[in-house]
Amino acid sequence: MIKKTTKKVNPPQVQNRPGSELKMHPQPISNAHLPFTDKLKNKVLLITGGDSGIGRAICILFATQGADIAIVYLNETTDANDTKNIIEGYGQKCLLIKGDISKEQFCNTAIKKTIAYFGKMDILINNAAIHYETKNVAELDLSKMKRTFEVNIYSMFYMVKYSLPYLKKGAVIINTSSVTAYRGSAELVDYAATKGAIVSFTRSLAANLIKKGIRVNGVAPGPIWTPLIVSSFDKKRVSEHGSKVPMERAGEPSEVAPAYLFLASEDSSYISGQFIHPNGGEIVNG
Numbered sequence: 465m466i467k468k469t470t471k472k473v474n475p476p477q478v479q480n481r482p483g484s485e486l487k488m489h490p491q492p493i494s495n496a497h498l499p500f501t502d503k504l505k506n507k508v509l510l511i512t513g514g515d516s517g518i519g520r521a522i523c524i525l526f527a528t529q530g531a532d533i534a535i536v537y538l539n540e541t542t543d544a545n546d547t548k549n550i551i552e553g554y555g556q557k558c559l560l561i562k563g564d565i566s567k568e569q570f571c572n573t574a575i576k577k578t579i580a581y582f583g584k585m586d587i588l589i590n591n592a593a594i595h596y597e598t599k600n601v602a603e604l605d606l607s608k609m610k611r612t613f614e615v616n617i618y619s620m621f622y623m624v625k626y627s628l629p630y631l632k633k634g635a636v637i638i639n640t641s642s643v644t645a646y647r648g649s650a651e652l653v654d655y656a657a658t659k660g661a662i663v664s665f666t667r668s669l670a671a672n673l674i675k676k677g678i679r680v681n682g683v684a685p686g687p688i689w690t691p692l693i694v695s696s697f698d699k700k701r702v703s704e705h706g707s708k709v710p711m712e713r714a715g716e717p718s719e720v721a722p723a724y725l726f727l728a729s730e731d732s733s734y735i736s737g738q739f740i741h742p743n744g745g746e747i748v749n750g
């Protein structure tokens with residue numbers, strides 16, 4: 465973290481240069497976001513899948529920046545309690561909400577509980593997701609395919625619909641997609657399709673909400689070392705996770721979380737409808 469400096473620095477003598485900022489009226493603002501702390505002071509975050517992995521890293525980073533946090537998770541209560549303890553260790557409040565985001569009514573209830581507890585909501589991060597590996601698409605389990613769509617993308621519509629009445633000007637929504645949305649995935653065909661839908665959803669929602677002053681962006685991680693990987697891939701695939709990207713390693717959740725902080729804070733005040741790609745150096749379009 466960059467420390468705030470108290471040393472006075474004399475501005476360079478540039479008055480006579482034709483390209484000088486001093487000749488501009490009004491002058492461009494180049495220091496609005498200093499110091500680099502408390503970026504989320506008094507903000508309330510609701511995040512799905514905040515118990516572990518990328519979501520946990522986001523919770524920890526956001527807590528260091530002054531956010532209070534509601535975590536929605538499926539059933540990993542031990543992970544959720546550990547994350548809550550870390551958040552509280554930074555002096556921030558944390559509300560745990562256990563349930564299934566594929567259920568419309570649960571999403572409505574989760575938002576109502578967040579508002580009842582914190583009195584408001586400023587940031588929504590739709591991050592929870594599942595995947596099932598299928599080597600042969602002819603053998604795709606259609607009930608698993610439907611479940612993947614319900615958890616990964618239907619839930620985003622529910623969360624957004626029910627939170628919008630509470631989101632004011634300046635609120636932000638951030639959706640977790642995946643590199644698989646951009647380059648496909650031979651063995652996660654249905655999952656990659658939900659992640660592609662999330663990209664289009666994010667862009668469309670950004671257009672829809674821009675006049676309300678609500679920004680909508682997304683993050684498309686590459687291979688990250690999280691429970692999702694260990695719980696749903698076979699041993700060989702787990703051991704190779706990340707080996708094919710240019711950096712030849714999986715990323716850590718803490719290497720992904722700063723992208724969310726950037727998109728949640730005023731640092732990204734001129735950005736909406738976009739994706740950030742913490743993916744180990746794989747070039748993707750969009």
Ligand code: NAD
Binds near residue numbers: 516519536
């Ligand atoms: P994770 O397992 O730590 O987090 C996912 C969380 O989603 C779970 O902890 C669970 O509580 C929650 N969840 C799952 N189903 C749910 C349901 N029905 N209702 C409520 N909550 C539910 O794994 P992660 O890798 O940190 O995943 C976070 C996001 O990152 C996901 O959207 C995933 O697709 C995305 N992602 C991960 C990777 C990777 O390599 N790990 C790569 C690209 C994208």
Ligand code: MG
Binds near residue numbers: 517540691
């Ligand atoms: Mg978990």
